[in-house]
Amino acid sequence: MFNRYIINFVLLFKSIFEKFGVDPEQLRIILTIKMKMDDRRPNVYNQQRQKKKKEVNNASWLVMFFLGLTGLFFTFLLASLKQPFLAHTVYFSAFMVMLAVTLISDFTNVLIDVRDNYIILPRPVSDRTFTISRILHIGIHTAKMAFAISISGVIYSFIGEGIFSGLVFIIEVLIATTLSIFFVNITYLIVLKITSPQRFKDFISYFQIFLSIIIFAAYYTLPRLIESSILKGIDLTQARILIVVPSYWLAALHELVVNIKTTQFTTYIYAVLAVLSPIISLYLVVKVLAPGFNQKLSSISASGDDGVIVSSEGKGASKGFVNSIAKKVAPHPLENAGFKITWLLSSRYRDFKVKVYPSFAYVPVYFVYFGFINKRGVSLSENWNNLLEGRMYILLMYLTGFVLTTVLQHISMTEKYKASWVFFTTPHNEPGRILAGMFKAVVVKYYLPYFIAIGAFSIFFWGPAVINDLILVFMVGTLYGLLVALFQVKGFPFSQPPNNQKGGKMFITFLIMAVPAALGFLHYWAAQWEIAIWIAAAIMTIITWVSFNYYRKESWESMELAD
């Protein structure tokens, strides 16, 4: 319902639109329907309702709510950093990153909708009207997001620092928003110029992966960093490198306006930059970038049809690296089928990669968090030496199990799940074999290499004595993986729609997690006695092998064809 007010507000500028050859009534119609569709779109926050097949009607409000929460976190940062420039620079950097991230994902699917080419353009709507409707849609969408993120910051500025400060803050938000749109736009265009549309989608996915990692790392390290010795010493007016960061300009603007008497000359310059930059970027966006932009973007979305042909050059299905591994590790035909399909599809489905790859980076982050950040008042090198003498490597090795379970949790889900009908029309009576092949593929492709890498790291720093620990941890990790697969992975590989997790099994999740946790503590405690570790490793290997065989025998009763 709010949509109507927003659109009415936009249409106050009717006369300007008409002067540019845009039909305001058509504009209203298009915007109304686009915003209605936005409200009904399923997103990561309303999966619950989606599952129950209820209608979703307020998707954008939900998103705004969560963005608002994030904004609250940012405001907290703003309030707790006492140095003048630092607070605003950090806040607006976070703001612009958050906004850009949300925009980038939305741009490709939501804001540039290929279906418009078939639905709107064949009707009597002029190109101008259509382009402006696009721009306005993007603008309204972005404004909603920006509003949600910044509202707590605005309130804080008004209350905490006075009306004047609050007003300036609002202006800073506007500038930051414009710049974010500009950056997203520019990024798109540059990347498009360099690569093909198909590669572009890959780029976006990798970018999303990269960003999840950064956000994850920041979430864990920032609160500590703020308090730690590192950050207190920073006086940003001296930092040369920040000159090119726009949030620095914004901070300068704020500083200038609020503390007008005490500012340095350089601050004036940056403040001016802050005011000019949105104007320049707006001009660039509208005149230079927007025209070619839409065409380029529609070519991305449509590139599924006439994109690059990817060929495996005569390898068929029987030659090549993957096939030789498959033959050795999973010779039984059903296991072989499960192994290969898991391996191939996990390499090629973008949505899978985006969900799974960040977990590889989470492990080092956790390690740093547990190993370093918790220690106060200790310098970095002292900390590192302490670690080397201790048994932290055990923690590092157990953390790798995280990768295994993340992959397992996603391995049965994909957007193209309907293709799994073949699992149910073919005459095989041992679905457990297919699952076993799937499990083997996951272990060989993801867990093993990563574990070897971490293992090499451990041996390098902690010496060969850790080898028996490595074996033990690997077995425990695999066992944990098997438990997760048995109880939490429902169905064949890539056979369920995404977001189909059965939430009610939280209890089982914790119960399962208790196993490696308990074993881990035991291990940590027993690590002093090398013999004990060797024995434990042997026992664990046997237990894991037995469990795997049990898993392999899984029957049809737990298999269901997803509608």
Next chain:
Amino acid sequence: MENTQQPIISIKNLRKNYGEKQVLKGINLDIFPGQVIGYIGPNGAGKSTTVKILIGLISDFDGDVFMYDKNIKDDIISIKSQIGYVPETAEIYDVLTPLEYLDFIGKLYGMEEDDIATRATKLLTAFGIGANADQRMDTFSKGMRQKVLLISGIIHNPKIIILDEPLSGLDANAVIMVKELISLMAKEGKTIFYCSHMMDVVEKVSDRILLINNGEIVADGSFEELKAGGDQTLEKIFAKLTGKEEGNRDAADVLSALS
């Protein structure tokens, strides 16, 4: 046509409910080897449900279905190995190449890797897409995907083949080829279930036509037998039996809505 053979498929009093709604209200059928059955009916009549029950996708139903004298509820696995199913423009894992996909399907049918590779290559070439055997299917046209689907339904040389709109998306040459293929397979003794809305194709291809409406079989016979009722085309027979003879009136309604 007299048949002293045993029926290859025998359906007795098949009923299926989805909640309150009774989708199949007692189907009784005997199908003999080598027959090409045209299975037609309006949307929602129960065609897909019957088919899904035959191939084992739905196991919860009332009544009995026998294949090769075995009740499918007892031994669905060996039955699945004798049936080939080609659904209508179904989903496939299109990030794979045809050879990879067929290797996967073949293994699920228990075939040997080398046999699959040889047969798949020959079949792909016969269907005219041999050159694309190693290309990922996400750039394939609808017709190319349909061909891969067709191959995946027959690669294990089944005796019973169920086809659901198999000609969808195929160009004229492929259509001719598939029609010829169906008649050759029938001559070899294979039984073919052909579901379609294309009345003219069904007329020409089937030995025997089954018309299902509202969960019941309302017509069963060769095209000649059905024509004895006075109508010249299958379209007209269909319209009469499904109570939609006033197709002309509906069309007139559309036109009047526009003025």
